[in-house]
Amino acid sequence: MKRTRAFIHTLYEVPKDAEVVSHVLLLRGGYIYPVAAGIYALLPLGHRVVENISIIVREEMNRIDGVELTMPVLNPAELWKETGRYYDIGDELIRLKDRKQREFVLAMTHEEVVTDIARKFIRSYRDLPFMLYQIQTKIRDEARPRAGVIRLREFLMKDAYSFHGDFNDLDKYYPKVYEAYRRIFERCGLRTAAIEADSGIMGGSGSHEFMLESPNGEDQFVICSLCGYQANTERAIGVKPGVEGLDDISSAPPLEKVHTPGVKTISDLMKFFEIDRGKFIKSVAYLADGRLVLAAIRGDFEISETKLRNRLKAIKMEIAPEEILIEKGYHPGFLSPIGINDPSVEVLIDSSLEYPAMMVAGANEEDYHYKNVVPGRDFDNSRTVDIAEVREGDVCARCGKGKLEIRRGIELGHTFKLGTKYTDEKSMNVTYLDDQGREQRVVMGCYGIGIERLMAAVVEKWHDENGIIWPVSVAPYDVYLIVIGKGESEKTLGERLYSELNSKFEVLWDDRQESPGVKFKDADLIGIPFRLVVSTKLMKENAVEIKVRQSGEVFRCAPEDVSARLEELKQGMKNSLR
């Protein structure tokens, strides 16, 4: 391709709306064009990268017996009502009506459609297992799109769905997907951490997120440096150290009510009582799908709303509005699990309150707290749960020794063992007859990769101050050809190399009337793996020059050897991506 025809428009200056490095470089390099918040066009260069990524994804999906298909973005609302997601998902799901006032949604994933297709055709155990996938547009009306192409409202996703005769078969297949994901990211030049994840509203029994560690990531996960335990902070469990406690509960002084006018927060209490954060019991009331829930945790921990929501299996959860509490006779700021025997209130005690200690808690009475509170004596702590946010430095719950570190990452892929969430009789009811002629329920898994986000992640990982450094596997072109010198002989040699190399490589010839400096800068910015230079000087020595973008190495060789040399270099770089 000649540069003058390739519709490549690079920017010298950093667009003012871009802060994240991948956003800046993809805009400057002419890869993407913003159309609206969280909605981008892929310009020709970006399109080529996405195509290359898609090829890798297809190869790996096909390798684990995936079959590609295409499903529609516009979905009838009925399907989504059938699974309940029409009601469970908020404004993120775009709902609309057609000319006949029939209700539709714009699909944010395709469980509904794929399951509908599957149930139409699955009759016998002989039809199972299988895996269907597509690379297709997803629409999500994100509250806050961000970081260029990392969090979009319209994006391409490789979504895959596997169907099995039983959980056993899913468990056998799941690791294959896991390995395929690893390979996909590695072939794109990325090393990911596969972490235990929260499965959110998708439901199911197991879930992993593939994270690229990055300062521009929006997700947090923990890693144990000792045993290698990795998990999303929404799920991670840390050992909760005890506080200075009591040896013998029976020797503890009785509860004592203290007048604490207007003292509501933990920091107010710390000042009032002059004791540590960890000696207080923090109680927060939530409204979960209409139920009132009181969650209690030690003051030096924070409640993880995700863990709490999962524990309650709640779809919608919010901090209980004050009016509701007051109406029911509770006092925000002075809540505690002590003396609550209202059957309409569910009390959850975090495991940080397992330790016997003398603590301070609300008295469930306006302007009063209790001191000398002993968990287990003054309220039931025989059944505790983990609803605490993990903290940096907490001890790893798996090995019991290592310290947990919190890292930031970009979520590139997510795999779920869905189980029967969508095939259940309360959902879409998908069954088959086993070899005994008995009806059995189909078991599912689903697996997603964000394609543009993967492109952005590659840039986050592979760039320098001059621009992008594409791995050969995804680069939009292999070779950036620059001819220096105005003479006919330079031009002729350029033509010759261009047409010769074109049969084996994707060559971008910068044929613009520009100074060499401009072309060098653009070659670096766009990030093509190899730069090939023909110049007057080099021709005197019967040589051309190859510069490797990634390493900066420069090789000279005779024009007739270029093709072989490039092939060798490219193959070497490809091999290093496995």
Added chain:
RNA sequence: CGGGGCGUGGCGCAGUCUGGCUAGCGCACCUGCCUUGGGAGCAGGGGGUCGGAGGUUCAAAUCCUCUCGCCCCGACCA
């Protein structure tokens, strides 16, 4: 949804507080000359009505009201 910031030729910005000459600068773009190993030089030139609407005023990019859009932090996130 809460908080903050920004909208002025294609891009980056100044001008706005304190209304007033023809709205300015750099880059990009066009023409000519010159130049070809890291975003060259000289000369000439084209292009904006200041996000939008309404208002105040003799006079509005500038003041007021409403509104739209974009970015960042947070909440949310299949």
